[in-house]
Amino acid sequence: MTFARIAGTGGFVPGEPVSNQDLVERGIDTSDQWIVERTGIRYRHLAEKGAATSDLALEASRRALDAAGVEANDIDLVIVATSTADCIFPSTAALLQAKLGITNGCAAFDVQAVCSGFVYAMSIAEKFIASGSNRRALVVGAEVFSRILDWNDRGTCVLFGDGAGAIVLEASDEPGVLASALHADGSHSPILCAPGTLAAGGVTGDPFLRMDGQAVFKLAVRVLGEVAHETIDAADLTLGDIDWLIPHQANIRIMQSTARRLKLDMDNVVVTVDRHGNTSAASIPLALDVAVRDGRIQRGQRVMLEGVGGGFTWGAVLFRF
Missing domain, CATH: 3.40.47.10 (Thiolase/Chalcone synthase)
Structure with a gap:
């Protein structure tokens, strides 16, 4: 029986942390106390103009590959969970595949399940590996939610940040998922x-x-x-x-x-x-x-x-x- 186990993880957040007080100073009608008491949030990271979801995914993916001790072309499946894709098409996963230099023609596609997206993507990747059709998957969750926020709506704009996380999920004889x-x-x-x-x-x-x-x-x-x-x-x-x-x-x-x-x-x-x-x-x-x-x-x-x-x-x- 083939199992899927995590071989390496990686994460990336862009720029310097933006505090609750920083948001107040930018003119948002809120306070550090209001945000912390209701959400527990103290900081978030916001991508610079021009930074795409695939750019954040690239950094997290490189760190996951390094942690797993594998090369980009060892990956035979790329799945990106995101609600803030780089463009209408192609998929962010395909763009990430190219940025990583994966040239083996492996499948690459996006999953759109919003905040549950990474759980969906990891579950899908595990099924591919358990079936024997794939040996090593790169599974990524990446977002630039700051692009879809109404910065005049204090009830939502203070809650979100940008970032990416990735895992390398590989076939194993030992139970993983x-x-x-x-x-x-x-x-x-x-x-x-x-x-x-x-x-x-x-x-x-x-x-x-x-x-x-x-x-x-x-x-x-x-x-x-x-x-x-x-x-x-x-x-x-x-x-x-x-x-x-x-x-x-x-x-x-x-x-x-x-x-x-x-x-x-x-x-x-x-x-x-x-x-x-x-x-x-x-x-x-x-x-x-x-x-x-x-x-x-x-x-x-x-x-x-x-x-x-x-x-x-x-x-x-x-x-x-």
């Missing part, structure tokens, strides 16, 4: 969306991200708890078997509520929302990379990733690192 579960319910799309559409050479309708924070909070806490139990059951394990939980980094209160539902101590939850803000599909792989590089996550430990995002989408992946 143990179980996963993916879900969506499009009836909830109005509570978190960017409803603009492309037509006649421009964007029609509202081009910015819009969110009903209270509705998102209630739905997120419920489905994150449910999908965690579903994934644990699928792996025939218990909550006590989880060493680390890495949830989507959107709001510290959502993470705390989820941990309580799962009877997990917050010491076993990886939190980076305070320094990165909500980086959508990049948030989970960024947090994973931080915890791997600072030594918290060790080989052999069981880690659960779970995300929830616009769509509405949600999912979880449980793996042995």
